[in-house]
Amino acid sequence: MTEDRFETIAIHAGQDPDPTTGAVVVPIYATSTYVQDAPGQHKGYEYSRTDNPTRTALQTQIAALEGVAPGAGGGCVATSSGLAATGLIGHMLAPGDHVVLSNDVYGGTFRLFAQVLSGHGIEWTAVDLTNLDELRGAVRRETKLIWVETPTNPLLRIVDIEAVVDVAKSTGTMVVVDNTFATPYFQQPLELGADVVLHSSTKYLGGHSDAVGGALVTRDPDIYDRLKFLQNAVGPVPGPFDAYLFLRGIKTLAVRMERHAENAAMIARFLEDDARVATVWYPGLASHPGHEVASRQMSGFGGMVSFLPVGGVDAANAVVSRTRLFFLAESLGGVESLIETPASMTHMSVEGTDLEVPAELIRLSVGIEHVDDLISDLDRALG
């Protein structure tokens, strides 16, 4: 299995035909409990918070895509949402521990550290992780965790994962990389030395905007054992129906990501050349400040594009209400294109903080519709 390539792993890892029926697709094991031959004598499953075969298949599939071989000690734990996965990482920390976050992390990640975990005695500092001096200055003896997101949301900043890992190694600090935007298809943080990868599977992994879920993946056997323990002890597990939707979505991850990135690159170039647009952020553009690092650590630039229209907030509100194919909605990573204004939609919790974004910023999640139709839609909406 491990010598297989990404596209093959996505369709086969954890997905052997069902041994009892030969079903080609992993069944939805809708059961909370499992019969035992004698007390404690069972086939590996006792209770579905602890383990469920549909979820096991999903975890094997995601782990393999992040480069974790079965039986090597590491693995994946699937969760009921991306933030539930962040919460499990939070449960690995103790009062007095300190966390360094990148200063434009996902708003919900910021809110969890700033408004929930801080109440449990966990301290945090938000820094610009593209500036290694800022990182070195923020790390102290109590720093147990560096939280990286790259590309970041919504400004698509690129953090050099290997450089952050270098700083962390010298202090024995755990590095978590939120790989939601890039997916394992374009970026392999564990290969670059990160300890844990986090996903909001809700986005590209699921890929069809029909389920909320998350995942954590690690090669470290001790971290994996702790996360597996916490998954059961804290309990934020996905049900078997959701696990099935993610298994199904991930089978086409490679082909979807190729098209998302191809469409996004064309849209970014269209916007960059348009006089009605002031600034465009897309890591694939040579003008993007993180382009060089992105070219080194990613094998593609993803499907997210952000831009500032000329004319400020009023212009931005007009654009987002005029698109027909780009639905005005939160979230990202589905086959359908979405448009939003982060400052008034997804990023309200960071208003007035270091993480505040321009009020007229527009974020696109470029879908896999025909790119000419998407460009016509934006062209008309720009007015």
Ligand SMILES: *Cc1c(COP(=O)(O)O)cnc(C)c1O
């Ligand atoms: C959506 C998102 C999350 C949170 O995931 P949920 O599934 O919504 O809980 C975390 N990180 C990033 C980058 C996201 O886009």
